[in-house]
């Protein structure tokens with residue numbers, strides 16, 4: 092994977108033209124596709140499931156699909172998304188009865204595994220599973236909706252997560268999700284993130300390439 096990864100969240104795409112939207116954003120320079128799964132139980136919203144992931148694969152999408160599970164319980168969805176062609180599957184530790192088992196299920200299915208931390212969820216869930224995660228995802232908004240404002244306290248939490256990852260010696264990506272735009276992406280990268288989810292900042296504009304290029308320009312000043 093690239094040093095910095097830009098992952099547009101299709102939550103803000105036009106669902107009536109989803110295949111075309113995904114093609115267009117990849118053509119515009121996105122690295123992977125962020126796929127938000129909400130169940131109206133763990134979070135107060137309802138979105139898309141494994142059938143849509145499978146349909147994108149059938150449509151011809153070959154880029155990595157980064158599935159962010161906001162569902163409870165999680166394990167049944169893990170199997171379904173492995174089967175549907177997910178590349179990365181992340182879940183919220185509070186939503187799993189057995190975090191270690193859920194992580195193992197993801198890797199055994201051939202996908203990369205990750206844990207997602209809400210703004211108020213402590214990072215201590217990572218302590219005993221560092222060897223089983225490929226991705227740590229910090230939410231910079233409360234999960235459930237696109238278009239919210241970045242919570243500034245996430246920057247300190249990113250620094251804390253970066254230190255834990257570096258000290259572990261494992262190859263783990265640090266992703267941030269919520270309120271990311273070309274205006275704050277450099278500051279977020281300086282705090283330690285290497286993977287950036289952006290929904291409304293990209294799909295809310297007509298020229299996806301211009302936004303992604305602007306993000307890359309900002310990131311080039313960081314490393």
Ligand SMILES: O=C(CO)[C@@H](O)[C@H](O)COP(=O)(O)O
Nearest residue numbers: 234235237238269270290291
């Ligand atoms: O997981 C979520 C929201 O729960 C996100 O992936 C959002 O879709 C990000 O949207 P923006 O804040 O970038 O508009």
Ligand SMILES: [Fe+2]
Nearest residue numbers: 127159268288
């Ligand atoms: Fe997300």
